[in-house]
Structure formats: C-alpha cells, structure tokens
Amino acid sequence: MTVGADGRRSTLAFALGLARHPARPRRWAVGAYVEGLAGMRPRGEMHIRPGHYLGLSPLPGGITNVCLVTADRARLADPSGALDDVLRRDPQLRDRATAVRRISPVTALGPLAVDVSGTGLPGLVLAGDAAGFVDPMTGDGLRLALHGAWLAAGAVLAELETPGVEAWRRLAAARRQAFARKLRVNRLLRGMVARPTVVRVGAIGVRLVRACCAVSLASPGDEAFARRWSTS
Ligand SMILES: Cc1cc2nc3c(=O)[nH]c(=O)nc-3n(C[C@H](O)[C@H](O)[C@H](O)COP(=O)(O)OP(=O)(O)OC[C@H]3O[C@@H](n4cnc5c(N)ncnc54)[C@H](O)[C@@H]3O)c2cc1C
Numbered sequence: 001m002t003v004g005a006d007g008r009r010s011t012l013a014f015a016l017g018l019a020r021h022p023a024r025p026r027r028w029a030v031g032a033y034v035e036g037l038a039g040m041r042p043r044g045e046m047h048i049r050p051g052h053y054l055g056l057s058p059l060p061g062g063i064t065n066v067c068l069v070t071a072d073r074a075r076l077a078d079p080s081g082a083l084d085d086v087l088r089r090d091p092q093l094r095d096r097a098t099a100v101r102r103i104s105p106v107t108a109l110g111p112l113a114v115d116v117s118g119t120g121l122p123g124l125v126l127a128g129d130a131a132g133f134v135d136p137m138t139g140d141g142l143r144l145a146l147h148g149a150w151l152a153a154g155a156v157l158a159e160l161e162t163p164g165v166e167a168w169r170r171l172a173a174a175r176r177q178a179f180a181r182k183l184r185v186n187r188l189l190r191g192m193v194a195r196p197t198v199v200r201v202g203a204i205g206v207r208l209v210r211a212c213c214a215v216s217l218a219s220p221g222d223e224a225f226a227r228r229w230s231t232s
Contacts, residue, residue: 001123001124001125001156001159001160001167002123002124002125003124003125003126003127003152003153003156004120004124004125004126004127004130005126005127005128005130005149005152006130007128007129007130008112008114008129008130008133009114010126010129010130012124012126012130013116013126013130013131016121016124017117018116018117018118018119018120018121018126019114019115019116019117019130020114020115020117021111021113021114021115022113022114022115024113024194025071025112025113025135025190025191025194026071026073026110026111026113027069027070027071027110027111027112027113027135028069028070028071028073028075028076028108028109028110028111028112029067029068029069029107029108029109029110029112029136030067030068030069030070030075030076030079030082030083030106030107030108031065031066031067031068031083031106031107031108032065032066032080032083032102032104032105032106032107033059033063033064033065033066033102033103033104034063034064034066034100034101034102034103035062035063035064035100035101035103036062036099036100036101037056037064037066037087037096037097037100038095038096038097038098038099039096040056040058040062040064041058042058043058044056044057044058044139046137046139047090047092047093048137048193049090050196050197050200051070051071051072051196052068052069052070052071052072052086053068053069053137053193054066054067054068054069054086054087054090054093055067055069055136055137055139063103066083066087067136068082068083068086069112069135069136069137070082071194073110076108076110079106079107079108080102080106083102083106087100112133112135112136113133113135113190114129114132114133116130116131116132116133118168118172119131119152119168119171119172119175120167120168120171120172121168122166122168124168125152125155125156125167125168125171126152126168126171127145127148127149127152127153128145128146128148128149129141129145131148131152131171131175132144132148132175132179132183134183134186135186135189135190137189137190137193138186138189140186140222143222144179144182147178147179148175148179151171151174151175151178152167152171154170154174155167155168155170155171155174158170182222
C-alpha cells in the first residue's frame with residue numbers, strides 16, 4: 001500500500017487526476033513572521049475584509065505569524081509591500097502595527113484551493129492535505145489533516161487485516177461520515193468571504209448579534225471536537 005501524504009500540491013494526486021485547482025475561488029497567500037504587533041492575545045485573530053482576509057497567529061516571544069490571503073494576484077508582484085500595506089492601512093490594525101518589524105522572509109503561494117475528487121486508487125490512499133485542502137480562513141487545516149491521516153491508517157489496516165473492500169473505498173466512506181457536514185460549512189464561508197457585499201453586511205450583523213456569530217463560528221473552529229478530545 002502507498003500512502004500519499006505529500007501535501008496540498010500532492011504530486012501523486014495531481015498526476016493521477018485525483019486533484020485539480022478549481023477555476024474558483026482563486027486566492028493567494030502571503031505570509032511572514034513579525035515582532036512588535038501590539039495587542040496580541042493567546043488566541044489567533046482572523047480579520048475578514050472585502051477582497052482579502054488576514055490571519056494573525058501569536059507565537060512565543062512576542063512573535064506573530066501574519067498571513068494575508070487575497071484574490072488579487074497583482075499583489076504578489078510585491079509580497080512584502082502587500083503585507084506592510086494591509087497592516088498599515090487596516091482601520092482595526094494600523095494603530096497596533098506602528099512598531100511592527102518583519103523578522104523573516106515573506107513567503108507567497110497559491111492558488112490555494114484544491115478540489116480532490118477521490119481519496120485514492122487500488123493500492124493507494126491519500127492522507128492529510130493531499131486528500132483535500134480547506135481554505136485556511138477557518139484555521140482547522142492541521143486538525144483535518146491529522147484526522148484524515150488517522151482515518152487513512154485505519155482504512156489501510158482494515159484492508160490488510162480483512163481484504164475485500166479496498167482501503168481507498170473505506171477511506172472515502174469514513175471521510176464522508178467524518179467531514180461532509182463540516183466541509184459544507186467551510187465551503188459556504190469560503191464563498192461568503194469572496195463576496196465584498198456579503199462581508200460588509202456580515203460586519204454589520206456581527207455588531208448587532210455577536211452571540212449568533214459565536215455559535216456559527218464554533219463549527220468551523222472545531223470547538224465540539226476539541227472538547228470531546230480533551231475530555232476523552
Ligand atoms: C497559507 C496557509 C495558511 C494555513 N493556516 C493554517 C492555520 O492557521 N491553522 C491550521 O490548522 N492549518 C493551516 N493551514 C493548513 C495546514 O498547513 C495544512 O493543513 C497542514 O500543513 C497539512 O499537513 P500535511 O502533512 O498534509 O501537508 P504538508 O504540511 O504540506 O506536508 C507535506 C510534506 O510532504 C513533503 N513532500 C511533498 N512532495 C514530496 C515528495 N515527492 N517526496 C517527499 N516529500 C514530499 C513536503 O515537503 C512536506 O513536508 C494553512 C495552510 C496554508 C497554505
């Protein structure tokens with residue numbers, strides 16, 4: 001059995017026609033590590049704006065990982081300028097970003113979205129991002145990659161122990177059961193942030209009904225899953 005765990009741009013999955021970049025959404029990521037971003041707390045932040053979003057992840061030692069995701073490919077011509085620009089101009093962030101100093105090279109990658117049509121073939125299963133990549137907006141890629149790897153291992157062991165149903169078929173069924181609902185929510189969110197008008201209306205909604213927003217973010221944020229695992 002071969003396990004393809006070679007990431008979002010899986011050579012195996014693309015070469016075998018199991019994965020492709022969809023025509024939409026087309027988004028690119030620009031990221032770097034910075035120091036001096038004021039007001040960071042232990043939780044990460046996701047700032048969704050018309051046309052782009054910005055993820056801020058706190059790290060030890062006052063370091064922050066800053067990741068801009070944009071549909072505007074022209075911004076990749078000057079990735080570090082794009083990051084500086086977003087931090088300097090954003091009305092919620094500019095006062096916090098006055099002392100920001102970049103401490104790493106800027107990385108740019110994309111297009112981000114990958115559609116995977118199958119979880120393997122006879123003799124092959126895909127694990128992690130190779131089996132499907134979700135938009136990083138919801139911050140749950142690592143959890144899904146690890147859970148997907150665990151399901152792939154189970155499917156391989158089941159085929160080796162009781163041959164009959166091929167591992168990739170077992171894996172497809174297991175992934176459907178584990179992820180179908182969650183991936184629908186993620187796709188819906190991904191579609192919403194691509195529409196500037198929806199983002200503007202959503203921003204008003206957040207101000208009016210914060211409680212509803214907390215509930216609707218619990219699913220992509222995997223709160224129920226985290227609670228189950230921390231108590232088991
Ligand atoms: C911009 C961006 C932001 C993200 N933000 C978050 C976040 O905030 N929270 C979160 O949980 N997740 C996030 N993710 C998702 C997360 O990074 C992935 O879900 C996770 O890294 C997937 O793990 P993986 O092992 O499947 O793939 P990868 O981490 O991509 O690992 C694949 C490995 O395979 C290796 N490889 C590839 N080809 C070969 C080959 N032919 N031979 C040998 N080795 C090979 C690669 O070098 C790599 O080390 C983000 C992703 C992106 C792109």
